[in-house]
Amino acid sequence: MGKSTDTGRSDKGFSVKNSRVTAGRNGSAPDAALPLPRWFHGSYHTHLVAETIAKHGPIARTTLAQLLGLSQGALSRITSDLIYQNVIEEVNHPDMKPDKSAFTFTAQKNNAGRGRPQTLLRLKSDGTCFMGINLHGSELTAILTNVSCEPISSATTLRLTSTEPQDIAELIADLARTFENQSDKRAEPRTPSAISVSLGGHMKDDRCVTHAPYLHWDGEIDLAGMVEQRCGIPTAAFNDMDSLMLYESWFGDGVGLPRFAMLTIGAGIGYALCENGKPVDYPDKSYGLAGHILIDPEGPRCYAGHIGCSQCLTSDSLAQEYTELSGSPMTVEDLIADAKTDKPQARTLVNRVCFRLGTLIAITANFTMPTTVLINGETSCIAKLNTESVRNGISWYRPSQASPVDFRILDFSWQKWARAAAGRVIERYID
Numbered sequence: 001m002g003k004s005t006d007t008g009r010s011d012k013g014f015s016v017k018n019s020r021v022t023a024g025r026n027g028s029a030p031d032a033a034l035p036l037p038r039w040f041h042g043s044y045h046t047h048l049v050a051e052t053i054a055k056h057g058p059i060a061r062t063t064l065a066q067l068l069g070l071s072q073g074a075l076s077r078i079t080s081d082l083i084y085q086n087v088i089e090e091v092n093h094p095d096m097k098p099d100k101s102a103f104t105f106t107a108q109k110n111n112a113g114r115g116r117p118q119t120l121l122r123l124k125s126d127g128t129c130f131m132g133i134n135l136h137g138s139e140l141t142a143i144l145t146n147v148s149c150e151p152i153s154s155a156t157t158l159r160l161t162s163t164e165p166q167d168i169a170e171l172i173a174d175l176a177r178t179f180e181n182q183s184d185k186r187a188e189p190r191t192p193s194a195i196s197v198s199l200g201g202h203m204k205d206d207r208c209v210t211h212a213p214y215l216h217w218d219g220e221i222d223l224a225g226m227v228e229q230r231c232g233i234p235t236a237a238f239n240d241m242d243s244l245m246l247y248e249s250w251f252g253d254g255v256g257l258p259r260f261a262m263l264t265i266g267a268g269i270g271y272a273l274c275e276n277g278k279p280v281d282y283p284d285k286s287y288g289l290a291g292h293i294l295i296d297p298e299g300p301r302c303y304a305g306h307i308g309c310s311q312c313l314t315s316d317s318l319a320q321e322y323t324e325l326s327g328s329p330m331t332v333e334d335l336i337a338d339a340k341t342d343k344p345q346a347r348t349l350v351n352r353v354c355f356r357l358g359t360l361i362a363i364t365a366n367f368t369m370p371t372t373v374l375i376n377g378e379t380s381c382i383a384k385l386n387t388e389s390v391r392n393g394i395s396w397y398r399p400s401q402a403s404p405v406d407f408r409i410l411d412f413s414w415q416k417w418a419r420a421a422a423g424r425v426i427e428r429y430i431d
Helices: 044-056 059-069 072-084 165-181 223-231 240-250 315-326 331-339 342-366 382-386 387-396 414-430
Strands: 088-093 122-124 130-136 139-145 158-159 194-199 202-204 208-212 217-223 235-239 259-265 269-275 372-376 406-409
Touching: 044 072, 059 072, 059 342, 072 088, 072 217, 088 202, 088 235, 130 165, 130 202, 130 342, 130 414, 139 165, 139 372, 139 406, 139 414, 158 165, 165 194, 165 223, 194 223, 194 240, 194 259, 194 414, 202 235, 217 223, 223 235, 235 240, 240 259, 240 414, 259 342, 259 382, 315 331, 315 342, 331 342, 331 382, 342 372, 342 382, 342 414, 372 382, 382 387, 382 406
Parallel strands: 130 194, 194 235, 259 372, 372 406
Antiparallel strands: 088 122, 130 139, 139 158, 202 208, 208 217, 259 269
16 A cells, blocks of 8 residues: 555546557557556545545544544544545445445444435446456456446357467457447447456466466466557456455455355365455465365365365365266256256265355364355355255364354356456556
Protein backbone atom coordinates (compact mmCIF):
# COMPACT_ATOMS: atom_id res chain seq x y z
CA MET A 1 0.00 0.00 0.00
CA GLY A 2 1.35 3.42 -0.90
CA LYS A 3 2.51 5.45 2.11
CA SER A 4 2.77 8.94 0.69
CA THR A 5 2.65 11.60 3.37
CA ASP A 6 0.36 14.01 1.52
CA THR A 7 -2.87 14.73 3.39
CA GLY A 8 -4.28 17.73 1.60
CA ARG A 9 -6.58 17.80 -1.39
CA SER A 10 -4.74 17.35 -4.62
CA ASP A 11 -5.59 17.79 -8.27
CA LYS A 12 -3.25 14.98 -9.16
CA GLY A 13 -6.25 12.61 -9.42
CA PHE A 14 -3.86 10.34 -11.27
CA SER A 15 -2.65 9.89 -14.74
CA VAL A 16 -1.69 6.32 -15.44
CA LYS A 17 -5.28 5.20 -16.08
CA ASN A 18 -4.73 5.17 -19.79
CA SER A 19 -1.12 4.02 -19.78
CA ARG A 20 -1.59 2.08 -22.97
CA VAL A 21 1.32 2.46 -25.35
CA THR A 22 2.07 1.26 -28.80
CA ALA A 23 4.49 -1.60 -29.15
CA GLY A 24 7.69 -0.95 -30.99
CA ARG A 25 8.06 -1.36 -34.70
CA ASN A 26 7.91 -4.88 -36.10
CA GLY A 27 6.16 -6.03 -32.93
CA SER A 28 9.14 -5.39 -30.67
CA ALA A 29 8.43 -5.19 -26.94
CA PRO A 30 8.16 -1.84 -25.15
CA ASP A 31 11.44 -0.62 -23.71
CA ALA A 32 10.33 -1.54 -20.16
CA ALA A 33 7.46 -3.19 -18.36
CA LEU A 34 4.39 -0.99 -18.49
CA PRO A 35 3.33 0.27 -15.04
CA LEU A 36 -0.04 -0.92 -13.80
CA PRO A 37 -2.48 1.97 -13.49
CA ARG A 38 -3.19 3.58 -10.12
CA TRP A 39 -6.29 5.61 -9.39
CA PHE A 40 -5.06 8.38 -7.11
CA HIS A 41 -2.27 9.60 -4.85
CA GLY A 42 -2.92 9.89 -1.14
CA SER A 43 -1.77 9.11 2.36
CA TYR A 44 -1.69 5.64 3.88
CA HIS A 45 -5.07 6.21 5.56
CA THR A 46 -6.59 7.61 2.38
CA HIS A 47 -5.78 4.40 0.53
CA LEU A 48 -6.94 2.36 3.52
CA VAL A 49 -10.32 4.11 3.54
CA ALA A 50 -10.75 3.54 -0.21
CA GLU A 51 -9.82 -0.12 0.18
CA THR A 52 -12.27 -0.59 3.06
CA ILE A 53 -15.09 1.04 1.08
CA ALA A 54 -14.25 -1.26 -1.86
CA LYS A 55 -14.62 -4.26 0.45
CA HIS A 56 -17.60 -3.25 2.60
CA GLY A 57 -19.44 -0.61 0.65
CA PRO A 58 -22.03 0.71 0.58
CA ILE A 59 -21.07 1.58 4.16
CA ALA A 60 -22.00 4.36 6.59
CA ARG A 61 -19.35 6.84 7.74
CA THR A 62 -19.97 5.97 11.39
CA THR A 63 -19.38 2.28 10.78
CA LEU A 64 -16.33 3.03 8.63
CA ALA A 65 -14.77 5.24 11.32
CA GLN A 66 -15.32 2.62 14.02
CA LEU A 67 -13.95 -0.15 11.84
CA LEU A 68 -10.74 1.75 11.06
CA GLY A 69 -10.33 3.42 14.46
CA LEU A 70 -10.45 6.91 12.96
CA SER A 71 -12.10 9.97 14.44
CA GLN A 72 -15.15 11.35 12.65
CA GLY A 73 -13.18 14.49 11.82
CA ALA A 74 -10.25 12.60 10.28
CA LEU A 75 -12.58 10.34 8.30
CA SER A 76 -14.61 13.30 7.07
CA ARG A 77 -11.47 14.97 5.67
CA ILE A 78 -10.36 11.77 3.94
CA THR A 79 -13.76 10.97 2.43
CA SER A 80 -14.13 14.57 1.25
CA ASP A 81 -10.82 14.25 -0.61
CA LEU A 82 -11.90 10.93 -2.14
CA ILE A 83 -15.24 12.38 -3.23
CA TYR A 84 -13.42 15.37 -4.73
CA GLN A 85 -11.16 13.03 -6.71
CA ASN A 86 -14.19 11.00 -7.93
CA VAL A 87 -13.00 7.86 -6.17
CA ILE A 88 -16.08 7.39 -3.98
CA GLU A 89 -19.63 8.70 -3.97
CA GLU A 90 -22.49 9.13 -1.55
CA VAL A 91 -25.57 6.96 -1.92
CA ASN A 92 -28.84 8.29 -0.60
CA HIS A 93 -31.22 5.66 -1.92
CA PRO A 94 -33.52 4.66 0.99
CA ASP A 95 -33.67 1.02 -0.14
CA MET A 96 -29.88 0.66 -0.34
CA LYS A 97 -28.75 -1.73 2.37
CA PRO A 98 -25.26 -1.26 3.79
CA ASP A 99 -22.53 -3.84 3.36
CA LYS A 100 -22.77 -6.46 0.65
CA SER A 101 -20.38 -8.78 2.46
CA ALA A 102 -20.09 -11.29 5.24
CA PHE A 103 -18.87 -8.39 7.37
CA THR A 104 -19.68 -9.12 11.03
CA PHE A 105 -18.56 -5.87 12.64
CA THR A 106 -21.27 -4.44 14.93
CA ALA A 107 -21.39 -0.69 14.76
CA GLN A 108 -22.00 1.33 17.92
CA LYS A 109 -25.31 3.09 18.07
CA ASN A 110 -25.32 6.74 17.11
CA ASN A 111 -28.48 8.65 17.90
CA ALA A 112 -27.29 11.96 16.51
CA GLY A 113 -28.98 11.39 13.18
CA ARG A 114 -32.07 9.55 14.39
CA GLY A 115 -34.94 9.76 11.93
CA ARG A 116 -32.73 10.79 9.00
CA PRO A 117 -31.87 8.38 6.19
CA GLN A 118 -28.29 7.11 6.35
CA THR A 119 -25.88 8.34 3.71
CA LEU A 120 -23.68 5.50 2.55
CA LEU A 121 -20.37 5.50 0.73
CA ARG A 122 -19.31 3.31 -2.18
CA LEU A 123 -16.72 3.32 -4.95
CA LYS A 124 -17.59 5.47 -7.93
CA SER A 125 -17.24 3.82 -11.29
CA ASP A 126 -14.79 6.01 -13.18
CA GLY A 127 -15.27 4.32 -16.53
CA THR A 128 -12.11 2.28 -16.12
CA CYS A 129 -12.35 -1.41 -16.96
CA PHE A 130 -10.05 -4.35 -16.41
CA MET A 131 -9.64 -7.58 -18.30
CA GLY A 132 -9.35 -10.74 -16.23
CA ILE A 133 -8.06 -13.94 -17.82
CA ASN A 134 -7.88 -17.40 -16.28
CA LEU A 135 -6.01 -20.23 -17.97
CA HIS A 136 -7.29 -23.67 -16.97
CA GLY A 137 -6.56 -27.00 -18.57
CA SER A 138 -6.97 -26.55 -22.31
CA GLU A 139 -9.16 -23.45 -22.08
CA LEU A 140 -9.02 -19.73 -21.41
CA THR A 141 -11.82 -17.68 -19.83
CA ALA A 142 -11.86 -13.87 -20.13
CA ILE A 143 -14.11 -11.16 -18.74
CA LEU A 144 -14.20 -7.38 -18.37
CA THR A 145 -15.00 -5.83 -15.00
CA ASN A 146 -15.43 -2.36 -13.57
CA VAL A 147 -13.47 -1.05 -10.58
CA SER A 148 -15.78 -2.92 -8.18
CA CYS A 149 -14.89 -6.19 -9.95
CA GLU A 150 -18.44 -6.43 -11.30
CA PRO A 151 -18.67 -7.90 -14.81
CA ILE A 152 -19.45 -5.47 -17.61
CA SER A 153 -19.19 -8.13 -20.31
CA SER A 154 -20.22 -11.72 -20.65
CA ALA A 155 -17.50 -14.26 -20.00
CA THR A 156 -15.74 -15.64 -23.06
CA THR A 157 -14.26 -19.13 -22.95
CA LEU A 158 -11.98 -20.30 -25.73
CA ARG A 159 -10.25 -23.62 -26.28
CA LEU A 160 -6.48 -23.36 -26.55
CA THR A 161 -5.20 -24.71 -29.85
CA SER A 162 -1.65 -24.39 -28.54
CA THR A 163 -0.03 -24.04 -25.14
CA GLU A 164 3.02 -22.25 -26.50
CA PRO A 165 3.45 -18.98 -24.53
CA GLN A 166 3.62 -16.86 -27.69
CA ASP A 167 0.37 -18.32 -29.00
CA ILE A 168 -1.45 -17.75 -25.70
CA ALA A 169 -0.16 -14.16 -25.56
CA GLU A 170 -1.44 -13.58 -29.10
CA LEU A 171 -4.84 -15.02 -28.17
CA ILE A 172 -5.09 -12.71 -25.15
CA ALA A 173 -4.17 -9.70 -27.28
CA ASP A 174 -6.82 -10.69 -29.84
CA LEU A 175 -9.43 -10.87 -27.07
CA ALA A 176 -8.47 -7.40 -25.85
CA ARG A 177 -8.95 -6.05 -29.37
CA THR A 178 -12.28 -7.88 -29.67
CA PHE A 179 -13.59 -6.26 -26.48
CA GLU A 180 -12.32 -2.87 -27.65
CA ASN A 181 -14.11 -3.15 -31.01
CA GLN A 182 -17.39 -3.70 -29.18
CA SER A 183 -17.03 -0.50 -27.13
CA ASP A 184 -18.99 1.70 -29.52
CA LYS A 185 -22.10 -0.42 -28.91
CA ARG A 186 -21.98 -0.10 -25.12
CA ALA A 187 -22.33 2.64 -22.54
CA GLU A 188 -19.27 1.33 -20.71
CA PRO A 189 -15.83 1.74 -22.36
CA ARG A 190 -14.27 -1.53 -23.39
CA THR A 191 -10.56 -0.72 -23.70
CA PRO A 192 -8.97 -2.39 -20.67
CA SER A 193 -6.71 -0.19 -18.58
CA ALA A 194 -4.90 -3.33 -17.50
CA ILE A 195 -4.89 -7.05 -18.21
CA SER A 196 -4.47 -9.64 -15.48
CA VAL A 197 -3.71 -13.28 -16.29
CA SER A 198 -4.04 -16.01 -13.66
CA LEU A 199 -3.00 -19.64 -13.97
CA GLY A 200 -1.90 -22.57 -11.86
CA GLY A 201 1.81 -22.04 -11.54
CA HIS A 202 4.68 -20.30 -9.80
CA MET A 203 5.17 -16.62 -10.58
CA LYS A 204 8.00 -14.14 -10.36
CA ASP A 205 7.53 -10.37 -9.99
CA ASP A 206 3.85 -10.71 -11.01
CA ARG A 207 4.99 -10.98 -14.62
CA CYS A 208 6.97 -14.14 -15.27
CA VAL A 209 5.87 -17.76 -15.03
CA THR A 210 8.64 -20.01 -13.77
CA HIS A 211 6.67 -23.26 -13.44
CA ALA A 212 3.24 -24.20 -14.81
CA PRO A 213 2.80 -27.98 -14.93
CA TYR A 214 -0.66 -27.94 -16.53
CA LEU A 215 0.72 -25.94 -19.45
CA HIS A 216 4.00 -27.91 -19.46
CA TRP A 217 5.99 -24.74 -18.88
CA ASP A 218 9.28 -24.93 -17.01
CA GLY A 219 11.70 -22.05 -16.98
CA GLU A 220 11.20 -18.31 -16.80
CA ILE A 221 8.60 -17.05 -19.29
CA ASP A 222 7.73 -13.35 -19.37
CA LEU A 223 4.06 -13.86 -20.15
CA ALA A 224 3.08 -10.31 -19.16
CA GLY A 225 5.76 -8.86 -21.43
CA MET A 226 4.59 -10.99 -24.34
CA VAL A 227 1.03 -9.71 -23.97
CA GLU A 228 2.20 -6.09 -23.63
CA GLN A 229 4.30 -6.50 -26.76
CA ARG A 230 1.24 -7.51 -28.75
CA CYS A 231 -1.38 -5.06 -27.48
CA GLY A 232 0.41 -2.29 -25.58
CA ILE A 233 -1.77 -2.66 -22.47
CA PRO A 234 -0.18 -2.97 -18.98
CA THR A 235 -0.32 -6.63 -18.01
CA ALA A 236 0.41 -8.71 -14.92
CA ALA A 237 0.44 -12.46 -14.29
CA PHE A 238 -0.58 -14.10 -11.02
CA ASN A 239 -1.12 -17.49 -9.45
CA ASP A 240 -4.81 -18.39 -9.77
CA MET A 241 -5.18 -19.57 -6.15
CA ASP A 242 -3.70 -16.32 -4.84
CA SER A 243 -6.06 -14.40 -7.11
CA LEU A 244 -9.12 -16.29 -5.88
CA MET A 245 -8.10 -15.76 -2.27
CA LEU A 246 -7.73 -12.02 -2.78
CA TYR A 247 -11.06 -11.87 -4.62
CA GLU A 248 -12.86 -13.57 -1.73
CA SER A 249 -11.20 -11.24 0.81
CA TRP A 250 -12.09 -8.10 -1.16
CA PHE A 251 -15.33 -8.89 -2.96
CA GLY A 252 -16.58 -12.31 -1.88
CA ASP A 253 -17.43 -14.57 1.03
CA GLY A 254 -14.26 -13.76 2.98
CA VAL A 255 -14.90 -10.03 3.39
CA GLY A 256 -14.76 -9.14 7.08
CA LEU A 257 -13.56 -12.54 8.27
CA PRO A 258 -10.51 -12.12 10.56
CA ARG A 259 -8.88 -15.34 9.35
CA PHE A 260 -10.11 -17.79 6.76
CA ALA A 261 -8.63 -20.61 4.73
CA MET A 262 -9.53 -21.73 1.25
CA LEU A 263 -9.32 -25.23 -0.20
CA THR A 264 -9.85 -25.94 -3.89
CA ILE A 265 -10.43 -29.38 -5.36
CA GLY A 266 -10.46 -30.19 -9.05
CA ALA A 267 -7.54 -30.69 -11.41
CA GLY A 268 -5.32 -30.22 -8.36
CA ILE A 269 -5.50 -29.40 -4.66
CA GLY A 270 -5.11 -25.76 -3.64
CA TYR A 271 -4.72 -24.14 -0.25
CA ALA A 272 -4.38 -20.53 0.89
CA LEU A 273 -4.80 -18.58 4.11
CA CYS A 274 -6.01 -15.02 4.66
CA GLU A 275 -5.29 -13.00 7.82
CA ASN A 276 -7.07 -9.70 8.54
CA GLY A 277 -8.05 -9.23 4.92
CA LYS A 278 -4.56 -9.95 3.55
CA PRO A 279 -3.56 -13.25 1.93
CA VAL A 280 -0.65 -14.80 3.81
CA ASP A 281 2.40 -14.75 1.58
CA TYR A 282 4.96 -17.54 1.36
CA PRO A 283 7.47 -18.03 -1.47
CA ASP A 284 6.64 -21.72 -2.03
CA LYS A 285 2.85 -21.50 -1.67
CA SER A 286 2.17 -22.09 -5.37
CA TYR A 287 3.97 -25.44 -5.47
CA GLY A 288 0.96 -27.45 -4.31
CA LEU A 289 1.95 -27.83 -0.65
CA ALA A 290 -1.43 -29.33 0.29
CA GLY A 291 -1.38 -31.84 -2.56
CA HIS A 292 -0.07 -34.91 -0.72
CA ILE A 293 -1.46 -34.78 2.82
CA LEU A 294 -2.69 -38.15 4.08
CA ILE A 295 -6.50 -38.13 4.40
CA ASP A 296 -7.52 -41.75 3.79
CA PRO A 297 -5.18 -44.63 4.79
CA GLU A 298 -7.23 -46.95 2.59
CA GLY A 299 -7.48 -44.59 -0.37
CA PRO A 300 -6.01 -44.98 -3.86
CA ARG A 301 -2.34 -44.55 -4.68
CA CYS A 302 -1.40 -41.24 -6.30
CA TYR A 303 1.01 -40.68 -9.19
CA ALA A 304 3.83 -40.06 -6.68
CA GLY A 305 3.22 -43.37 -4.90
CA HIS A 306 1.41 -42.07 -1.80
CA ILE A 307 -1.58 -44.03 -0.57
CA GLY A 308 -4.68 -42.02 0.33
CA CYS A 309 -3.16 -38.54 0.05
CA SER A 310 -5.25 -35.50 -0.85
CA GLN A 311 -4.69 -36.24 -4.54
CA CYS A 312 -7.58 -38.70 -4.16
CA LEU A 313 -9.87 -35.63 -4.26
CA THR A 314 -8.70 -34.58 -7.74
CA SER A 315 -10.79 -35.06 -10.85
CA ASP A 316 -8.47 -37.62 -12.46
CA SER A 317 -8.25 -39.71 -9.30
CA LEU A 318 -12.03 -39.69 -8.81
CA ALA A 319 -12.59 -40.70 -12.44
CA GLN A 320 -10.11 -43.57 -12.09
CA GLU A 321 -11.64 -44.73 -8.81
CA TYR A 322 -15.17 -44.65 -10.24
CA THR A 323 -13.99 -46.51 -13.33
CA GLU A 324 -12.62 -49.29 -11.14
CA LEU A 325 -15.85 -49.45 -9.10
CA SER A 326 -18.15 -49.54 -12.11
CA GLY A 327 -16.04 -51.72 -14.38
CA SER A 328 -16.27 -49.35 -17.37
CA PRO A 329 -14.58 -46.07 -18.33
CA MET A 330 -16.06 -43.17 -16.34
CA THR A 331 -15.43 -39.45 -15.87
CA VAL A 332 -15.92 -37.28 -12.82
CA GLU A 333 -18.98 -35.82 -14.55
CA ASP A 334 -20.40 -39.35 -14.76
CA LEU A 335 -19.80 -39.78 -11.04
CA ILE A 336 -21.67 -36.58 -10.18
CA ALA A 337 -24.57 -37.35 -12.52
CA ASP A 338 -24.93 -40.91 -11.26
CA ALA A 339 -24.77 -39.82 -7.62
CA LYS A 340 -27.62 -37.39 -8.24
CA THR A 341 -29.73 -40.30 -9.53
CA ASP A 342 -28.80 -42.40 -6.49
CA LYS A 343 -26.80 -45.08 -8.28
CA PRO A 344 -25.34 -47.16 -5.41
CA GLN A 345 -21.70 -47.25 -6.51
CA ALA A 346 -21.69 -43.51 -7.21
CA ARG A 347 -23.34 -42.68 -3.87
CA THR A 348 -20.86 -44.89 -2.02
CA LEU A 349 -17.89 -43.15 -3.63
CA VAL A 350 -19.37 -39.68 -3.10
CA ASN A 351 -19.90 -40.40 0.60
CA ARG A 352 -16.28 -41.54 0.85
CA VAL A 353 -15.05 -38.45 -1.01
CA CYS A 354 -17.05 -36.12 1.26
CA PHE A 355 -15.58 -37.81 4.35
CA ARG A 356 -12.08 -37.36 2.90
CA LEU A 357 -12.78 -33.69 2.26
CA GLY A 358 -13.98 -33.32 5.85
CA THR A 359 -10.70 -34.85 7.00
CA LEU A 360 -8.73 -32.31 4.96
CA ILE A 361 -10.87 -29.49 6.36
CA ALA A 362 -10.21 -30.73 9.91
CA ILE A 363 -6.45 -30.89 9.32
CA THR A 364 -6.54 -27.38 7.86
CA ALA A 365 -8.60 -26.03 10.77
CA ASN A 366 -6.49 -27.78 13.42
CA PHE A 367 -3.19 -26.40 12.15
CA THR A 368 -4.10 -22.92 10.86
CA MET A 369 -7.06 -22.16 13.17
CA PRO A 370 -9.24 -20.16 10.75
CA THR A 371 -12.70 -18.92 11.63
CA THR A 372 -14.02 -20.26 8.32
CA VAL A 373 -12.88 -22.64 5.59
CA LEU A 374 -14.09 -21.86 2.05
CA ILE A 375 -14.34 -24.73 -0.45
CA ASN A 376 -14.10 -24.09 -4.19
CA GLY A 377 -12.92 -25.77 -7.38
CA GLU A 378 -14.27 -27.73 -10.33
CA THR A 379 -15.44 -30.69 -8.24
CA SER A 380 -16.43 -28.83 -5.06
CA CYS A 381 -20.08 -29.44 -5.99
CA ILE A 382 -19.58 -33.05 -4.85
CA ALA A 383 -19.42 -31.79 -1.27
CA LYS A 384 -22.97 -30.48 -1.59
CA LEU A 385 -24.22 -34.00 -2.30
CA ASN A 386 -23.48 -35.13 1.25
CA THR A 387 -22.51 -32.37 3.68
CA GLU A 388 -23.21 -34.73 6.58
CA SER A 389 -20.28 -36.92 5.52
CA VAL A 390 -18.14 -33.79 5.31
CA ARG A 391 -19.10 -32.97 8.92
CA ASN A 392 -18.38 -36.55 9.97
CA GLY A 393 -14.91 -36.34 8.44
CA ILE A 394 -14.27 -33.10 10.33
CA SER A 395 -15.50 -34.56 13.63
CA TRP A 396 -13.42 -37.72 13.26
CA TYR A 397 -10.16 -35.74 13.24
CA ARG A 398 -11.08 -32.79 15.46
CA PRO A 399 -11.24 -32.81 19.27
CA SER A 400 -14.80 -32.89 20.57
CA GLN A 401 -14.10 -29.95 22.89
CA ALA A 402 -13.08 -27.75 19.96
CA SER A 403 -15.59 -25.41 18.39
CA PRO A 404 -17.33 -26.59 15.20
CA VAL A 405 -15.62 -25.67 11.95
CA ASP A 406 -17.54 -23.19 9.83
CA PHE A 407 -17.10 -24.34 6.24
CA ARG A 408 -18.79 -22.95 3.14
CA ILE A 409 -19.06 -24.67 -0.22
CA LEU A 410 -18.96 -21.93 -2.83
CA ASP A 411 -20.56 -22.02 -6.25
CA PHE A 412 -17.91 -22.69 -8.86
CA SER A 413 -17.54 -21.05 -12.26
CA TRP A 414 -14.56 -20.17 -14.42
CA GLN A 415 -16.13 -16.74 -14.81
CA LYS A 416 -15.48 -16.14 -11.13
CA TRP A 417 -11.86 -17.19 -11.52
CA ALA A 418 -11.48 -14.73 -14.40
CA ARG A 419 -13.04 -11.99 -12.24
CA ALA A 420 -10.60 -12.96 -9.50
CA ALA A 421 -7.74 -12.35 -11.92
CA ALA A 422 -9.13 -8.87 -12.63
CA GLY A 423 -9.32 -8.32 -8.87
CA ARG A 424 -5.54 -8.46 -8.61
CA VAL A 425 -4.99 -5.40 -10.80
CA ILE A 426 -7.99 -3.65 -9.22
CA GLU A 427 -6.23 -4.03 -5.87
CA ARG A 428 -3.16 -2.30 -7.34
CA TYR A 429 -5.39 0.38 -8.87
CA ILE A 430 -6.89 1.27 -5.48
CA ASP A 431 -4.16 0.32 -3.02
